[in-house]
Amino acid sequence: MSNLDRVLATLRQRLGPGGVTEDPAIIAPRLREWRDRFHGRAPAWIRPASTDELAEVLGICHEAQVPVVPQGGNTGLCGGAIPDDSGRQLLLGLDRMNRVLEVDADGGSLTVEAGCVLARVQAAAREAGRLFALSLASEGSAQIGGCVSTNAGGTNVLRYGTAREQVLGLEVVLADGRVLDLLRSLRKDTAGYDLKQWFIGAEGTLGVISKVCARLHPLPGPLETAVVGLRDPATALALLGVLRDALGNALSAFELFPRQGLELVLDYRPAARDPLGRPQPWYVLLEAESPRVHAEDGVLSGVLAAAMERGLVADAALARSLGEARGFWALRDELSAAQKHAGPSIKHDIAVPLSAMGQFIEEATALAGRLIPGCRVLAFGHVGDGNVHFNVGCPPGLSPPVFLARWDEVAEAVHDLAIAHGGTPSAEHGIGQLKVGELARLRGGTELELMRGLKRMLDPRGILNPGKLFGA
Ligand SMILES: Cc1cc2nc3c(=O)[nH]c(=O)nc-3n(C[C@H](O)[C@H](O)[C@H](O)COP(=O)(O)OP(=O)(O)OC[C@H]3O[C@@H](n4cnc5c(N)ncnc54)[C@H](O)[C@@H]3O)c2cc1C
Numbered sequence: 001m002s003n004l005d006r007v008l009a010t011l012r013q014r015l016g017p018g019g020v021t022e023d024p025a026i027i028a029p030r031l032r033e034w035r036d037r038f039h040g041r042a043p044a045w046i047r048p049a050s051t052d053e054l055a056e057v058l059g060i061c062h063e064a065q066v067p068v069v070p071q072g073g074n075t076g077l078c079g080g081a082i083p084d085d086s087g088r089q090l091l092l093g094l095d096r097m098n099r100v101l102e103v104d105a106d107g108g109s110l111t112v113e114a115g116c117v118l119a120r121v122q123a124a125a126r127e128a129g130r131l132f133a134l135s136l137a138s139e140g141s142a143q144i145g146g147c148v149s150t151n152a153g154g155t156n157v158l159r160y161g162t163a164r165e166q167v168l169g170l171e172v173v174l175a176d177g178r179v180l181d182l183l184r185s186l187r188k189d190t191a192g193y194d195l196k197q198w199f200i201g202a203e204g205t206l207g208v209i210s211k212v213c214a215r216l217h218p219l220p221g222p223l224e225t226a227v228v229g230l231r232d233p234a235t236a237l238a239l240l241g242v243l244r245d246a247l248g249n250a251l252s253a254f255e256l257f258p259r260q261g262l263e264l265v266l267d268y269r270p271a272a273r274d275p276l277g278r279p280q281p282w283y284v285l286l287e288a289e290s291p292r293v294h295a296e297d298g299v300l301s302g303v304l305a306a307a308m309e310r311g312l313v314a315d316a317a318l319a320r321s322l323g324e325a326r327g328f329w330a331l332r333d334e335l336s337a338a339q340k341h342a343g344p345s346i347k348h349d350i351a352v353p354l355s356a357m358g359q360f361i362e363e364a365t366a367l368a369g370r371l372i373p374g375c376r377v378l379a380f381g382h383v384g385d386g387n388v389h390f391n392v393g394c395p396p397g398l399s400p401p402v403f404l405a406r407w408d409e410v411a412e413a414v415h416d417l418a419i420a421h422g423g424t425p426s427a428e429h430g431i432g433q434l435k436v437g438e439l440a441r442l443r444g445g446t447e448l449e450l451m452r453g454l455k456r457m458l459d460p461r462g463i464l465n466p467g468k469l470f471g472a
Contacts, residue, residue, distance in 0.1 A: 004088055007066045008044055014056055018096070021045040030074055030091055031082060034138075035340060035347075038079030038433055041087040042069070049096040051171060051179060051210045058208065058463075059177025061090065067463045068092040070204035072146025073117065075138035077347070078432025080150070080203045080468050089466070094145055097210065103128045104216075109168055109185040111213045114145025121214070130216035133160035137333040145209045151201035153428035155332075158384040159252040160217060162428065163200065169213035170196045175206075175459040185213050198454060203430050204465040206458045220252070224290040224300045225325035228307075229280025229315040233383065234358030236284050239312045240384055243286065246303045253287040254384030255332050261339070261380050265331050268338035272331060276315045284383075285332045287325075335380055339391060344400045345378065346410045348390040352423035357383055360421050361390070364414055368392045371410055372403070387427040390414060408437070415442060436471040 001009075012020045021027060022044045031040050046068070048054040061068050067089040071081040083089035094115030102111040105128040112121055118139040125132035134147060136154040146152075148170070152163045160166070169184040182196045199207050230236055236256050243251050259279055266272050275283070290298040300318060307313045319325035339345060352360045365377045374395030381389040392410055394403040415425040415438055431439050440448060452470060455462075466472070 003064050004043065004066055007060055007064045007090075010060055011044075011046060011057060014060075015046070015048060015053055019047050019049065019053065021047060027091065030071060030093070033077070033079050033082050034075055035077060038082040039085070040069075040083035040089070041085050042083045042089055042091040043087060045091040045093050047093045047096050051097075051173065054094075054097070054173045054208060054210055055177045055179050057092065057177075058173050058175060061463055062176045062461060065461050065463060066090060067466045068208075069465050070094070070145075070149070070208050072115070072143035072149070073138065073141035075142045076146060076150055076432060077349075077429045078426075078434040080430055080432030080465070081146070082433070084467055092208065094143060094208075094210070098143075100124045101211070103130070104185065105130050107185060108216045109213055110216055111169075111183065111185070111211060112144055113211055114143065114148075114209045116144050118142050118144055118147060125216050126219070128216075129219060131219050132166070132214060133217055134163055134166050134214075137336065144212050144214070148200055148209055148212055149202060149204050150430040151428070153382060153385060153387060155253045155255060155382065157382060157387075158254055159249060164197070166214045167196060167200055167212060168215050170199055170209055171211035172196075172199050172207040173210050175461065175464050179210075180207065183211055183213050198458075201430065203432060203468055205455060205469050206464065208464070220289040222290050223252070223287050223325070224298045225285070225287045225319040225328050226300050226304065227275040227317050227328050227331070228284050228286065228304060228313045229276050229278075230282050230284065230313055232282060232358065233361045233379070235312055236282060236383060237354060237358050239284065239307055240354070242307050242310075242312065243288070243303060246306075247288050247299065250289040250299070251286065251384075252289065253285065255285040255381065256282065256383040256388070257285070257332065257335060257380035258282050258378065260376065261335050261378050262331060264338040264342050264378070265334045268341050269330070269334055272334070273327060275317045275328060275331065278315065280314055285328055335378075336389075339378055339393070343394050344404055345391040345393040346404070346407050348392075348411060348414050348418075348425070349387070349427050349429040350390050350414070350418045350423055350425065351385070351387045351427035352418055352421045354383075354386045356421040356423070357386060357388065360418065360423070361388060364390050364417055367413055367417060368410065371413060372398075372406060374398070382428075385427070386423075411435075411438065412441075431469050433468060436467075436469065439469060440471070 097113040376393035
């Protein structure tokens, strides 16, 4: 009997039939990444139902040196939750640890198990008259543990910050099965190092998050949603400045996409509607809290009219109903799916300082065109946060495998350009398997040395998500 077989036998006995799934048909969808770029193998999907069971699983795996790959909703975009193809890594799911444990509306916090799906966390907060602010297009599947582990961003970062800013406390099970209880709801705590920060954005390499205590905000007032058409990304950034001056913290979303992206969505979703009368080169979807409900006399119309007079905005449409606002959001939310449907693309998740965003998009587009003539660039995303998903689509007529073989070359050039502008190759999706080489190349020296040191200290036998972040 192999080491792995012995561990599986013990886990079957300790967790019972619900805790160990070995049916290949059930496991199969969990062994492919959403974009289908990474595939792996695993003999079993281990599903503890409590922190105690999770601690037992990790203790057993640590003892036997059997690697585990934590997986949440498997919506991550860098292959971080996909095992390798050895068939010797166990998939560790938290879907049975999905309870809402406490909602403290007055105290402004909520405590949930890490396998709770994001949409459910949002609903629990809403039911208590509060807002849990993290919001992503994948929120129907992504789990809060996965979101914290990738330090996810999404469409509300402008006003409320990333996942990191939502976390007040964590419970984490360490590689050897010890439970680290940092589950405090405090706003202030300067008693030594803030250890929870190590696990936020660590992509399951330092510990498995089992519970999250998150910050709640007051529910915003009525929201105004608009789509504006404009010339170019630099103009969008100028508009952002104007909106911030006028609206301050009331502005919660500022999402940029080009005409080509809108056309992909219009092709992909027949129900989608072109929001403006005439095509525009670029669009911004923006949302702001408004003291008034009706768009005609809301705050946005005045600000946008002034921006139009200054030549920043070519055209604008304000949502006149919740349904129309949802329609605008669908145009933005469907971009990733529509692009996936349209064919392969080389993806980047760049952040640069806001002041460099316009120039970065212009230079990166020219760079991609030089490297792959005829490529179709789709640059879109949370530009209000300085974050752009700069995606290079396969030119018509070029075979996808030939195109995708150029991934590393294109990515290195685009990342170098981002770095030259003071940016990062990973704004919100993480490193996973996809950017292991880039992390080593671009964050070498003392920074990487300290990251590796932390990994060695917390996971000396290397059983937690091996191959991710640092490679084999
Ligand atoms: C359509 C679409 C839109 C998206 N939009 C956004 C967006 O706007 N912003 C954004 O930031 N991301 C976005 N994403 C990416 C993705 O949804 C996020 O990265 C999300 O945080 C992943 O959560 P998950 O539960 O699916 O994690 P998984 O994909 O399952 O795992 C992600 C990583 O976290 C680790 N992990 C998972 N659970 C735990 C745990 N409990 N403890 C320790 N480690 C764990 C895994 O090992 C892996 O390394 C999008 C994805 C899709 C498909």
